[in-house]
Amino acid sequence: GEYTPTEVRDAAYLIDWVANQPWSDGSVGAYGTSYSGTTAELLCATGHAAVKAVVPGWSDFDIYESPGRPYGMLASSFVAEWSKVVSWLDHNQTEVLQRSVRRVMGTTADEAIAEHQANPDVFEKASQSRYKDARFGDFTQAECAPIHWQEEISASGVPMLVLASWLDAGTAEGALLRLQNFANPQKVVLMPTSHGGKAHASPYLVSDEPLDPVPSIAEQLQLQLDFFDHYLKGKDSGVEDWPTIRYYNLGAEKFLTADRWPPAGQSRLRYFLEAEGRLSASPPTAPDGSDSYEVDFSVTTGSNNRWSTQMGLPLLHLDDRSAADSLMLTYTTEPLPEDLQITGTPAITLQLSTTHPEGAVFVYLEDVAPDGRSRYITEGGLLLEHRKLSTNPLSDQAPYHSFREADAAPMPVNEMEAITFKLWPTSVLIKAGHSLRIAIAGADQGTFDRVPAEGNPVYTIYRGEGQPSWLELPVID
Numbered sequence: 001g002e003y004t005p006t007e008v009r010d011a012a013y014l015i016d017w018v019a020n021q022p023w024s025d026g027s028v029g030a031y032g033t034s035y036s037g038t039t040a041e042l043l044c045a046t047g048h049a050a051v052k053a054v055v056p057g058w059s060d061f062d063i064y065e066s067p068g069r070p071y072g073m074l075a076s077s078f079v080a081e082w083s084k085v086v087s088w089l090d091h092n093q094t095e096v097l098q099r100s101v102r103r104v105m106g107t108t109a110d111e112a113i114a115e116h117q118a119n120p121d122v123f124e125k126a127s128q129s130r131y132k133d134a135r136f137g138d139f140t141q142a143e144c145a146p147i148h149w150q151e152e153i154s155a156s157g158v159p160m161l162v163l164a165s166w167l168d169a170g171t172a173e174g175a176l177l178r179l180q181n182f183a184n185p186q187k188v189v190l191m192p193t194s195h196g197g198k199a200h201a202s203p204y205l206v207s208d209e210p211l212d213p214v215p216s217i218a219e220q221l222q223l224q225l226d227f228f229d230h231y232l233k234g235k236d237s238g239v240e241d242w243p244t245i246r247y248y249n250l251g252a253e254k255f256l257t258a259d260r261w262p263p264a265g266q267s268r269l270r271y272f273l274e275a276e277g278r279l280s281a282s283p284p285t286a287p288d289g290s291d292s293y294e295v296d297f298s299v300t301t302g303s304n305n306r307w308s309t310q311m312g313l314p315l316l317h318l319d320d321r322s323a324a325d326s327l328m329l330t331y332t333t334e335p336l337p338e339d340l341q342i343t344g345t346p347a348i349t350l351q352l353s354t355t356h357p358e359g360a361v362f363v364y365l366e367d368v369a370p371d372g373r374s375r376y377i378t379e380g381g382l383l384l385e386h387r388k389l390s391t392n393p394l395s396d397q398a399p400y401h402s403f404r405e406a407d408a409a410p411m412p413v414n415e416m417e418a419i420t421f422k423l424w425p426t427s428v429l430i431k432a433g434h435s436l437r438i439a440i441a442g443a444d445q446g447t448f449d450r451v452p453a454e455g456n457p458v459y460t461i462y463r464g465e466g467q468p469s470w471l472e473l474p475v476i477d
Helices: 005-019 035-046 064-068 076-090 106-115 122-128 146-156 171-181 217-233
Strands: 028-033 051-057 160-165 186-191 245-249 254-258 266-273 290-294 329-332 340-344 347-354 360-368 374-383 417-422 426-430 435-441 458-462 470-476
Touching: 005 028, 005 035, 028 035, 028 217, 035 051, 035 146, 035 160, 051 217, 064 076, 064 171, 076 122, 146 171, 160 171, 160 217, 171 186, 245 340, 245 426, 347 360, 360 417, 360 426, 374 417, 374 426, 435 470
Parallel strands: 028 051, 051 160, 160 186, 186 245
Antiparallel strands: 245 254, 266 470, 290 458, 329 435, 340 426, 340 470, 347 417, 347 458, 347 470, 360 374, 360 435
16 A cells, blocks of 8 residues: 555565665665655664665655545546556556656566555545545554654664745645754755656746756755765765755745745735725724625646646646636635745635535636736645644644544534635745736546535625735745
8 A cells, every 4th residue: 555554664674675686785875756755754763774875756744635635535537547556557558658767577577466455545645535544444644644654764864855936736835834843954955846846836937838847856966966975975066055945936936045944034924805806914993794606517737737636747827827716716825015925834714604514615726917917826625624723743833634534523504514624735936917816616626526525505605894814925034
């Protein structure tokens, strides 16, 4: 199974083998992208003394929240494709994979294939495992991720170079949570790329065709070589002088640096939902107010979004969301009088009622240019049954939901409740003259399953003085 304790134990044998080869000096480094990046990190959980440095690239930190069940919802488009790949490998059908995957031959292959005949279908199992504490084979989903191994990985003291992207599923959040909570020496680079760093993903530069990534692939590889030269060969490659975190600032289209996260000077700024689709920095003064929205299940972020990129696709068409906005409930500020720097994890609080006990809410943060063009910045969401707030074991400041079965409950019909959740972290410069927008939906067709399976919920969002709804942004003064 993926990232299971069994897989971690197996890793110790691999390290032994490498460290004891005649061509080895006994020091082991590991790197990888996506699944193999997580595998590289999990080597640290073995506590093996030979492991000296690892580079987890665009890797999973909490597989339930990203990429398996973001917001508590099955990311069916991604999980279905991943399930196919796992099945092909289980059955030695490597011809449908990349040329670098070699078919295993002979009696050993037959025995291995037979051994995996009883493997469960990943998509079927993921569909059934709705909660973070649900069992996925022999283990719960909570046990199958680096976050589960915090104590062991921290105790290893193995230095890490962590590569991730603001726009690649939740990989940036994983990198930041690891930096804040794991004791390992870490250098973090947050890029504006697709999964694996293959293509540029900034919605300010990319439209309907992929562009070369920043940093370039050659520069990404050089970072890794310099890191390994330092920790495996003892060379002075300048790693000690690297900033703790180097992160790309969308809109400004350049990298910034910080020695801690959140960066110095961060504060929280609220924008309140108002009448006529306005978003205001001033709290509402009207005693009552609400807007109703019948969920439009045709709303979509398209087929090249932050979730589909996990299967290698570039991010496209995020530079003009006007058509999608027309199908959602939107709130927009007046043009900003000065630049606004957003860096960190936004959050949303909606006073909401619904006509159905089941449902989901998606919120998109957008930059609206003076010509009316709206660009995707980041998003958040929540399956409403997971609305209960819990204490985050990692002490992150963002709203936290346990996604455990005991904390889940249907929404009471036509009763207002406060729904609070995070959006994925970002860093973006909103320029003077531009406006901020939030677009609220109840579906993302083609990425997530329809909730509810039948029926058309109507959401009412309250925004009066006594029941305000607001967007909270992390800003840098």
